[in-house]
Amino acid sequence: MVKTNTQGHLTIGGCDAIDLAHNFGTPLIVYDVTKIRYQFEQFQAAFDETKINYEISYASKALAIKAIDQVINQEQGHLDVVSSGELMTAVAAGFPMAKVSFHGNNKTRAELNLALDQHVGTIIVDNFYELTLLEQLLAGTASQINVMLRLAPGITAHTHEYIQTGQVDSKFGFDIASGQAEQALKQVLASQHLHLIGYHAHIGSQIMAVNGFSALVKKLVKLSANWQEKYGYQPAVLNLGGGFGIQYTANDQPLLPKNFIHQIVTDLKAEIAKTNLNLPAIWLEPGRAIVGTAGYSLYTIGARKEIPNLRTYISVDGGMGDNIRPSLYQAKYQALLASNPLASPTQTVTVAGRYCESGDILVKNQPLPDTSPGDILAVLATGAYGYSMASNYNRVGRPAVVFAENGQAKLVVKRETASDLIRLDLDYLN
Structure with missing residues (x-):
C-alpha cells in the first residue's frame, strides 16, 4: 500500500520521499x-x-x-x-x-x-x-x-x-x-x-x-x-x-x-x-x-524521447547498475511519481536507465501522470537483489542506502564516489 503525507508526497518509513531524494541524492535506495x-x-x-x-x-x-x-x-x-x-x-x-x-x-x-x-x-x-x-x-x-x-x-x-x-x-x-x-x-x-x-x-x-x-x-x-x-x-x-x-x-x-x-x-x-x-x-x-517490498529506488528524471506511434522513453539517473534484474531475467516492476503517487495517469512511458546498453530498461509501459526533468520517480519493491547485485558498469558508483523508520532516516551505506572507483587502480607507466 502506497502511503502519502499531507503534501500528497510518497512516504517511506514515515519520511517524505522528496525530502529523502533531496537530502541524500539520487539514485537512492530507501528501506522502510x-x-x-x-x-x-x-x-x-x-x-x-x-x-x-x-x-x-x-x-x-x-x-x-x-x-x-x-x-x-x-x-x-x-x-x-x-x-x-x-x-x-x-x-x-x-x-x-x-x-x-x-x-x-x-x-x-x-x-x-x-x-x-x-x-x-x-x-x-x-x-x-x-x-x-x-x-x-x-x-x-x-x-x-x-x-x-x-x-x-x-x-x-x-x-x-x-x-x-x-x-x-x-x-x-x-x-x-x-x-x-x-x-x-x-x-x-x-x-x-x-x-x-x-x-x-x-x-x-x-x-x-x-x-x-x-x-x-x-x-x-x-x-x-x-x-x-x-x-x-x-x-x-x-x-x-x-x-x-x-x-x-x-x-x-x-x-x-x-x-x-x-x-x-x-x-x-x-x-x-x-x-x-x-x-x-x-x-x-x-x-x-523479508526485504523485497520494503525497498524503494528513487531516481531523478532527465531526458525524454518520443517516438511517434511507437514509444515514449523517460530516462533516469540510475538503471542496470543498481537494479540489473529487469535486464538479467525480465523482472517486472511498478513506478510512480514521488510527488503525487496517487495521481491519475496521463501517459504511458518506458523508464530507461542511464547505462550504455539498449537493454537497460527498468520498467516497460508504465502509466504515469505528466513528468518533467528533475521530478523524482520511485520504483517499488526493489529491496531484494538490487543493491546486492549492483555494479560499477560504465564506471558509475553504486547508490547510497538509507534506512527509514518512524519518521527518522539514517544513511547506512555511503554513495560511491569517483575516488572510490579508482581507489584500487594502479599506474601502468610509473
Whole structure:
C-alpha cells in the first residue's frame, strides 16, 4: 500500500520521499524498516502457532549490509551467508556466529578456514570437494563442526529458469536420484569432525504456490525414513530453503507467510506420523520475502524521447547498475511519481536507465501522470537483489542506502564516489 503525507508526497518509513531524494541524492535506495520487521515477525508468528521448533534464517544475499544484519539480530533471527564477504559483514555487524549458516556451491579453502576460525554455527555442504576440504582443515584437531547436506531433490519450481535450483540438472547440492546424496551421507556419518544436523533443499525463487514445498516435505521425510532404517540416523533439522514470492506488480498474487508455513507443517506432521522419525525442526531461508517490498529506488528524471506511434522513453539517473534484474531475467516492476503517487495517469512511458546498453530498461509501459526533468520517480519493491547485485558498469558508483523508520532516516551505506572507483587502480607507466 502506497502511503502519502499531507503534501500528497510518497512516504517511506514515515519520511517524505522528496525530502529523502533531496537530502541524500539520487539514485537512492530507501528501506522502510518497519516493513522489514513486520515481514520477519509474520514468519515467526506463523511458526509459533504451529508449536514446532524452527529458525527463520534470513538469506543475506538479498541484501548484505551491516544494517540489515543488525535488524535481523534485533528480531532474534538466524542468518544465511554465501561468501567470506557476507560472513565478514555479519562479523562487523556483531551478529552471533552460532546463529549463522554458510552456503555456497564452491566455497574455497580460505572461506571454509575463515568460517571455522569465526566459529560459524553450521556449514551447509554442497559437494564432495567441500567435504574433502573440511576434513583436511580439521585433520589433527579435536574440533567438530555442525553441517547439513544440501540435496538436489529433483523438484522444479515454476519460475524463471535462472532462479530454479531444485531440479536434477542443477549446479547445487548432492543429487538424490544418482546416489550421490547417499554416498555423501555415509561419508559424513563416518567423519570424526563433521556433525550432521540435517538436510537442506531449495527449489527456487519467487514461488507463489505451496505445492512445491509440499512435494519437498514428502520427499525429504521419505528419504529420511529410508536412511534411518539403513544407517540409524535421523535429521534434527529439515531446512526447506526459501524462495517465497512477493508482489512486484498487480499481476503478482503471493501467499502470506502463514499460508506457506501452516501447510508445510501440516504436511510434515502427516508424513512423520507414517514413520518412526521424531519431528524435526524446520528452518526456512526467506530473503526477498523479508526485504523485497520494503525497498524503494528513487531516481531523478532527465531526458525524454518520443517516438511517434511507437514509444515514449523517460530516462533516469540510475538503471542496470543498481537494479540489473529487469535486464538479467525480465523482472517486472511498478513506478510512480514521488510527488503525487496517487495521481491519475496521463501517459504511458518506458523508464530507461542511464547505462550504455539498449537493454537497460527498468520498467516497460508504465502509466504515469505528466513528468518533467528533475521530478523524482520511485520504483517499488526493489529491496531484494538490487543493491546486492549492483555494479560499477560504465564506471558509475553504486547508490547510497538509507534506512527509514518512524519518521527518522539514517544513511547506512555511503554513495560511491569517483575516488572510490579508482581507489584500487594502479599506474601502468610509473
